[in-house]
Amino acid sequence: MLFQGIFRILDLYFEEELLSYYDKIDRYLRKSVISLLSDDNLKEIEILHILADIINVLTHELINFGIDPEYLSNKFQELYFESQYRENVQTSLDLFNLKIIPLLNEIFLEILIFYIGGINGSKTILKLKNLKLIPLDLFLNLNKLKEDLSASEKIEHFQKYIGLIDSVCGKFCENKINIERLEDIEKIEIKLQLMYLLYRIIDFFNLQNNFNFTHIRTFIKNNLNKWLIRTPIVTLTSPEIYYCGIFMANELNINLDQEKIQNFLDEIYDSIIEETYTPLIEETDQIYYFLKACEIVYDYIEPSFVEELIKEEEEEFYAIDNLKLMETSKLAVIIKIYALLNLPEKLEIKNIERILSVIHERINKNGVKQFPNGPLSSEATYYTLFIHYMRDSLKVLENTNYLESIIQKIYTNLMFLKFTEDVNFDLVSEIFYSCESLKLLNCIETKETLVQLSKYLFPDYITNKIARIGTLPKNNIKYRYFKIDKKTGRSKEII
Numbered sequence: 210m211l212f213q214g215i216f217r218i219l220d221l222y223f224e225e226e227l228l229s230y231y232d233k234i235d236r237y238l239r240k241s242v243i244s245l246l247s248d249d250n251l252k253e254i255e256i257l258h259i260l261a262d263i264i265n266v267l268t269h270e271l272i273n274f275g276i277d278p279e280y281l282s283n284k285f286q287e288l289y290f291e292s293q294y295r296e297n298v299q300t301s302l303d304l305f306n307l308k309i310i311p312l313l314n315e316i317f318l319e320i321l322i323f324y325i326g327g328i329n330g331s332k333t334i335l336k337l338k339n340l341k342l343i344p345l346d347l348f349l350n351l352n353k354l355k356e357d358l359s360a361s362e363k364i365e366h367f368q369k370y371i372g373l374i375d376s377v378c379g380k381f382c383e384n385k386i387n388i389e390r391l392e393d394i395e396k397i398e399i400k401l402q403l404m405y406l407l408y409r410i411i412d413f414f415n416l417q418n419n420f421n422f423t424h425i426r427t428f429i430k431n432n433l434n435k436w437l438i439r440t441p442i443v444t445l446t447s448p449e450i451y452y453c454g455i456f457m458a459n460e461l462n463i464n465l466d467q468e469k470i471q472n473f474l475d476e477i478y479d480s481i482i483e484e485t486y487t488p489l490i491e492e493t494d495q496i497y498y499f500l501k502a503c504e505i506v507y508d509y510i511e512p513s514f515v516e517e518l519i520k521e522e523e524e525e526f527y528a529i530d531n532l533k534l535m536e537t538s539k540l541a542v543i544i545k546i547y548a549l550l551n552l553p554e555k556l557e558i559k560n561i562e563r564i565l566s567v568i569h570e571r572i573n574k575n576g577v578k579q580f581p582n583g584p585l586s587s588e589a590t591y592y593t594l595f596i597h598y599m600r601d602s603l604k605v606l607e608n609t610n611y612l613e614s615i616i617q618k619i620y621t622n623l624m625f626l627k628f629t630e631d632v633n634f635d636l637v638s639e640i641f642y643s644c645e646s647l648k649l650l651n652c653i654e655t656k657e658t659l660v661q662l663s664k665y666l667f668p669d670y671i672t673n674k675i676a677r678i679g680t681l682p683k684n685n686i687k688y689r690y691f692k693i694d695k696k697t698g699r700s701k702e703i704i
Contacts, residue, residue, distance in 0.1 A: 210413065210691050210700065211374060214651035214662040216318050220685045221659070221678060222671050226347040231314050231687045233342045238313060239305070242266050248300050259301045260288060263309060275332035276320070284316055286418040314688040325355050326367045357668045367666050369616055377414050377640075380623050385420060387628035392424035394630055397436055398450055400428070403632060405453035406641045408460065413644045422461055429454050430463050437473050439495075445538050445588060446638040449498040451477075459505050470506055474499070481518070488518050489546060490526045493539050500549050504697060518550070527560040532567045536579050540564045541592035548599055548696050568593055572606070576614045587618055587642035594649050599695045603657040612650070612665040615643045645698075652691045652700055656681060 220227055239246075242263050251259065264285045272278055288308055298304050324330035334351075337343040358364050381388065388407060394400040404425050411417060429436065436454040443449050451473065458465050477499050485491045496518060525531065532540060544564060571578040576585035577593045590611055597603045622636040622643075650658045656678060663672040691700045 210648050210651055212315075212319060212322060212651070213691060214659060215322055215666065216315075216688055217654070217681075217686075218659055218663050218667065218671065218675060219318065219321065221675055221681070223347060223350065224685065226344050226350065228685055228687070229344045230317070230342075230347055233344070234313060234317050235310055237340070237342055238267060238270060241270050242305065246301050246305055248302050250299050251301065256298055256301070256304055257289075260304060260309075263301075263305065264288070267309070267313070271316070274336050276316070281316075283415070283418065284312065287415050288312065289418075311687065311689045318688060321351060322371060325351060325358060326371050327355065327359060327364070328368065328371060354668070354671075361668060363666060363668065366613070369620070370612070370666060373616065373619060374414060376620065376623060377410070378416060378419075380626070381411065381414075381416060382419050384628045389421055389424065391628060391630070391632070392422070392428065397438075398440060398447070399630075400425075401436055401450050401453040401457070402440075402447050403634070403637065405448060405456060406634075406637050408457060410637075410641055410644055412460070413648060425457065426461050426463055429458050429461070430465070433465060433469065437470065439477065443494045443498065445494055445497070445542065445592075446634060449495065449502070452498040452502045455502050455505050467506065474503060474506060487526055489543060493542055493546070497542050497546055497549075500546065501697075504549075527563055529563055529567065532563055533581065535567075537568055537571050537577055537586070537589035538579065538592045540568055541589075541596045544596050545592070545599065551696075568596075569605070572609065574609045576611050585614055587615065587639045587646065590615070591642045591646045591649070594646055595698060598649060598653045598655070598693070603653075603655055607657050607660070610661050610665055611646065612661065615646050619643045648700060649693060652693045654681065654692065 245259060245263055245266070268278070268281050268285065271281055297307055320330045320333050324334050334343065334348070338348055358367060391403055391407070392400065394403070408422075411420060433454075437451050440447065440450045455465075455470065457463075481488050481492055481496065481499070488496055541564075544561060568577075571581060571589070572593065573585075576587075577589040578584065579586040579589045594603075594606070594611075597605060618639050622639045626633065626636045626640070650662060656675065659675050659681075660672060663675050690703045692703055693700055
């Protein structure tokens, strides 16, 4: 997902040249596996066997192009984490067309990106040129872009951005043993909250196959009574323990006692109603994680949970002076909760406007502050970006560019991060929310976000072309493509 925005920028700039590139690669590689492809219906286990055979052939072909075998292994391993085989893939042809070709196009786009950035890829590009697999116009224009980028200050931006993968993957993989040992921490809050945050970062960079989650999987499965409890202190940085457990169980395909979990959520709901006068204001973070847990368990927000959570709230709670005392993230999450409940009309327009006005006072060109006089916060930046995406109001942020701050926070926090039992949660949280912001900027697919990415990474003539586009076309998306749900924030691959 880190490169999806760059893929779209290249698609929109090179247009027909890239479509020809995809087509040439497709036809060339399809020949090497044609004997494995048919339109006969297969069982899931048969599809997985065919997948292994196809990957074996393609790996040999791609290594001959000069592509690193370890890079290929990591890329192809991602196919085994796909969860949509049953509903979308019935034959080996389906498998190749719907799953493998998009991944291959992604690989060959990344080669272009590495080449443009002067990182590597020259050997592969030359091989593709000699085989006439890269259109001549595309080859010449890539070289012009590479020269223009190298002659500008943006080459440093480009290389730092591309280098995030190696930096994060390197740090996490070098500390594989230490990260896996964190699963054995005795204190349940730290164990689950920390593993939840680390897993989300690992997932963003597609590193799941590098880690063994056996211990945490066993703990979640065998200790439901221990972690199905409320956290003493809940913040957006330190989520509810039960939510972390439910989320991880869902991600790791762990079967749990659903009736017991549903009864627990019923009890949480009752306690929130009984213990608070204005739940949304008093228990914002708790309600947020409660609702997100309900989304996973019920796959929707149970209507009966809504009525009492949205009480008629006192006017004083939405007074500007009161709102100014709250964290930016909390203010944004209040708006997000109403979207989760699908009842934005319940909150008076003037109250929404007051919340947004307080948030806007904390926005500057480099990010968002958690408090009026505080430092920039990755958490506040993420939630501010999200609610503007949710409300279709990203145009408000068109004169800002948060990428420098976001990327620098990842590098800085990564440098100081140590994977020990007393790990610094703030460092992990800053990296996590920075990655979530990058996910938004890459996957929410608006002209505003593409222009932001382009301003930071590419010469002005590319940004100007993107800015002049009316409606973003969809017919040139030939790689794996993810969208962010406007309510939940979940990413989903579009097939």
